[in-house]
Amino acid sequence: VEMEAQSWRIPLLLLVTLILMIKLGHFQRWEGFQEKPMSKQNMNSTLHFFIQSYNNASNDTYLFQVQKLIRSQMQLTTGVEYLVTVKIGRTKCKKGTGRSTSCPMQSNKLKKSLICTSLIYTVPWVNYYQLWNNSCQDS
Structure with missing residues (x-):
């Protein structure tokens, strides 16, 4: 179970960061x-x-x-x-x-x-x- 939680940590953190960037208006066109x-x-x-x-x-x-x-x-x-x-x-x-x-x-x-x-x-x-x-x- 710990291995599964470990494998989701980085993608989940990236998703949360992306959502925060969009909400805070920091998302720019690449x-x-x-x-x-x-x-x-x-x-x-x-x-x-x-x-x-x-x-x-x-x-x-x-x-x-x-x-x-x-x-x-x-x-x-x-x-x-x-x-x-x-x-x-x-x-x-x-x-x-x-x-x-x-x-x-x-x-x-x-x-x-x-x-x-x-x-x-x-x-x-x-x-x-x-x-x-x-x-x-x-x-």
């Missing part, structure tokens, strides 16, 4: 992606989710870190969709060491940087994130 700066909190949590997803899917022995946010666009839907372009780099920390922050970047022959463009769907007020699309190329 206008596609716009160049709007992310709040520092949303940027940090969205980029943290992105790099965790990237590292989990990567076959690389080493962890990567975001080096620079190049571009950020957002679109309001049932949540917030962020289209971000970031530069990431290979660190000296290996996967499975438990360290994922403050790792020094590789500087020798193992140095590698990528430019990644990702579409991330988020419902920030319930701390929900999903990586919808990602493509990376050597920089």
Whole structure:
């Protein structure tokens, strides 16, 4: 029974939020992606989710870190969709060491940087994130 209640929590919360937005007059026509700066909190949590997803899917022995946010666009839907372009780099920390922050970047022959463009769907007020699309190329 607890599992069933758990599975309805997010959709129910989204429905309640949507109804409140309509009643309070905050519902606007979706206008596609716009160049709007992310709040520092949303940027940090969205980029943290992105790099965790990237590292989990990567076959690389080493962890990567975001080096620079190049571009950020957002679109309001049932949540917030962020289209971000970031530069990431290979660190000296290996996967499975438990360290994922403050790792020094590789500087020798193992140095590698990528430019990644990702579409991330988020419902920030319930701390929900999903990586919808990602493509990376050597920089």
